[in-house]
Amino acid sequence: MRTNKQVYRSGPAATKFAQAVKVGDALYVSGQVGMDESGHIPADLAAQMQLAYVNLEQVLAQFDASMAHIVDEVFFVTDMQDFMSDAAAIYAARQAVYGAEPAVCHSLLGVSALALPALKIEIKCVACVAHESESHRAKASR
Template identity: 30%
Template sequence: MTYPRLIAALLLSACAGLAGAADAQFYNQGNPPGRPFSQAVRAGDFVFVSGQLGTDDKGLVPGGFEAQSRKAMDNIATILRGVGLGMDNVVKCTVMIADMGKWADFNKVYITYFKPDRLPARSALGANGLALGGEIEVECMAYAPLK
């Protein structure tokens, strides 16, 4: 199965049983102007967090790859807190890295955000031309059963 088909199958599986998009909840608090997407979307028992760059309200954070990596993960944690969740809810991450030679450097930052026995499933891929000239982008899926 190709990667795009795998992602499509995963999304369809996660959203199975929903009556439709009208049942989804869209979270846009604090989304910077000019970024036409929701920061997170709840669909059933899953919350999908949009890809996060190492940015703050001024743009890419200074300090290079490690600083951008940490800020991207901080952004994910902030969005999750905004919808009442935490990093323990994360079950899957996709990491896009402009320079795959920095994969090990990212791992050093990444593991500090999760308990050793609660590491999410993850994919990492090299990406040419991330938004805003970023060096790293991370998107996550969190599991949070509806009550």
């Protein structure tokens, strides 16, 4: 039995992995980090989180989805003590990104390292997208 997948690839690692894969109504988004298009990584964890969400929103948009479609979210952080010392501000900033108290499952995992030494947080999520994305189909066929 074949699984019908819609795959979105972008960025310098596009040949190695997908940014997102949609199967049915489920959209699986690869971990997004706080690095801009020029490769700049802010030193501050909260600033990295904000930029990771910007990148996440760009991936979701490829499937006509938004933060409101997210049902599960995982934070991978390299320094749990750093994260917890500023957790109230970080979660307040997260709430601002969602526009309300997020109605999502959420996990926080401490890891020894991420892909680049300067990275402090990576955000991975699953979204429920009940509509088929016309824009993604058009982009995927190019």
